Amino acid sequence: MMSSLLLVRSRSPPSSSKSGQIKNTCLWRRQVATAFTSLYYTTQAWRPLRSENLLSIILNSVHFVLQELRPDDPSRADAEQIQAATRRATALTRQLLTFSRGAEPAAVSLDINGVVRDLAPLLVGTLGEVGHLELDLAVMPCRVKLARDNLEQILVNLAVNARDAMAPGGHLVIRSRHVTDASLERAVQLTVRDDGAGMAAEVAAHAFEPFFTTKPPGQGTGLGLAIAYGIVRKAGGRITLQSSPGEGSTFTIWLPESDSPSQPSLELIDVNPPGGAGELILVVEDDDGVRAVLERLLHELGYRVVASADADQALVLLARHPVDLLLTDVILPRRAGPELARLAQALRPGLRVLFMSGYTAGELARGGLASDDGWLLHKPFNHQELASKVSAALAAPPLAVPAD
Ligand SMILES: Nc1ncnc2c1ncn2[C@@H]1O[C@H](COP(=O)(O)OP(=O)(O)O)[C@@H](O)[C@H]1O
Ligand SMILES: [Mg+2]
Structure with missing residues (x-):
């Protein structure tokens, strides 16, 4: 089976338009750019509505209600529906907030390996019963100039997609390497590979477009890959996708390597964080x-x-x-x-x-x-x-x- 390879270059425009692949990529990039611009203005107009406050209220109020309800309370199912819908709205709001922000300026460099290790428990939780996470990280730190939030968002978005594409027993492999790219610059390569259902060429061709989704209503936003693409591009890197039906999907990200020492990794968000002692x-x-x-x-x-x-x-x-x-x-x-x-x-x-x-x-x-x-x-x-x-x-x- 022919595998579909989509190349998205952001640092240098394609030098030749002879190959159909490159022509398609250019057309695709124009479509994505237009969609990006209009979505960007939409999200800017929407931000003053402060939906983050409204969602904080709903999310936590339904948490209070659920705490009060007995397991057999007839209202429990309704409250759980509200909670599930609010979580989805919260996830969507976070994606839109990220989109409207674009890439955060990164004052210091970040070790990709450290972030991946810190995030691993959350990614394992994302894969749940369905898949296993494997890490294949470079021995030396992989330093790039990227905001931590942005890198985490990329990893979570790719892991969620992998889980959605997997049959039980699937694998998600995250790999990092030091490489020298075509222009002989030192780069860090981050590969996220799954052995899920893979994508048909038509799907792969549109996968990075904002709001493109093949998932049922309520399950997909079509923003996960658009956000990953936007962040990588603004950070001066590039992202490619290689996939075919039945063969799984591989996303490869190249980012310029940074020389500055990396920021120490933050503490993980604990699932059962300690409470207070009357402070x-x-x-x-x-x-x-x-x-x-x-x-x-x-x-x-x-x-x-x-x-x-x-x-x-x-x-x-x-x-x-x-x-x-x-x-x-x-x-x-x-x-x-x-x-x-x-x-x-x-x-x-x-x-x-x-x-x-x-x-x-x-x-x-x-x-x-x-x-x-x-x-x-x-x-x-x-x-x-x-x-x-x-x-x-x-x-x-x-x-x-x-x-x-
Ligand atoms: N790892 C993957 N395996 C198979 N298909 C994928 C994968 N990642 C993305 N896709 C396809 O690309 C589409 C767009 O992905 P994305 O931008 O994250 O939006 P969403 O996940 O909300 O649909 C998905 O609906 C799916 O069809
Ligand atoms: Mg997604």
């Missing part, structure tokens, strides 16, 4: 629904909470209470979260700070709202993400908030 948390969030959800979740986790809808009132509360952690939204009316953090730390040196936002660290930095990615809770969040970020922030050395 006092000052929550600053202007959305009433999100604030209420946060107060309740933090109480459940064993923390004490004081809360405020704005920064000025938060400073008053801070002066009155022995606060251990400031958990603040970044975008607040009048005084933004990072400014509040600076004032709060002047008032109480050594105070721990955890920011939360639907925006990423890169976007916040570009908007002059510096924060450190390690201490940013991404919205929409669920109770596990909240619990692990809060406990990590409390355990960490105090955050140095920039002086101006």
Whole structure:
């Protein structure tokens, strides 16, 4: 059987149009570029709706409801439906947020091997009962300039696709190597291969297009590969796909190798994160629904909470209470979260700070709202993400908030 190979080059345009393969690729690239541009503007217009807040409220409220219902309660199935649908909406929102952001600027380089190892438990969970994960990683670190969030998103999107294509007993192999590419530049090659159903040539030809999906409604968004493509392209790399029906699929990503030392890997999000021991948390969030959800979740986790809808009132509360952690939204009316953090730390040196936002660290930095990615809770969040970020922030050395 002929295998279909789709080459997507992003660094140099194809030098010849003789081969039909290259011509098709050019046509395909134009279609993708147009679709990308219109989707980009759509997602920009949609972001101020702040759906990350709405989803945080729904996701956590249904979690509270399920906690109260007995296993045989007749409403349980309905609540579980809401939970499942909200999880899907959350996953879609994350994809759209990533899409509207594009690639995050990466200040430091990242060791692909470290990220893959850190993410392995989550990928194993993604494959579930269906497939096995195998890692074949280069011995030496594979350093690239890429934001951690972006690399994780690519790996998760590829793993989800592999799982969907697999029969039980399938394999997903993630491989990394140091290579020298055609232009003799040092590159890192990341290969993600599955032995699932594979793709017909027509499917492979459209697979990277935004909203192209062969999955039933509600199961596919058609954004997974479009996002992977966009991130790799913006990082100066390229991604290819090789697949044929019955032969599985192989995605190969080339990224320029970086010389700078890599950032140490972050701690994994624990499935059962430790709760609190009565530490006092000052929550600053202007959305009433999100604030209420946060107060309740933090109480459940064993923390004490004081809360405020704005920064000025938060400073008053801070002066009155022995606060251990400031958990603040970044975008607040009048005084933004990072400014509040600076004032709060002047008032109480050594105070721990955890920011939360639907925006990423890169976007916040570009908007002059510096924060450190390690201490940013991404919205929409669920109770596990909240619990692990809060406990990590409390355990960490105090955050140095920039002086101006
Ligand atoms: N590993 C894979 N094996 C088989 N088909 C795949 C694989 N990855 C992607 N595809 C095909 O490409 C399409 C687009 O993938 P993607 O952009 O992630 O969107 P979605 O997964 O939401 O459909 C899928 O619907 C599927 O037909
Ligand atoms: Mg997908």
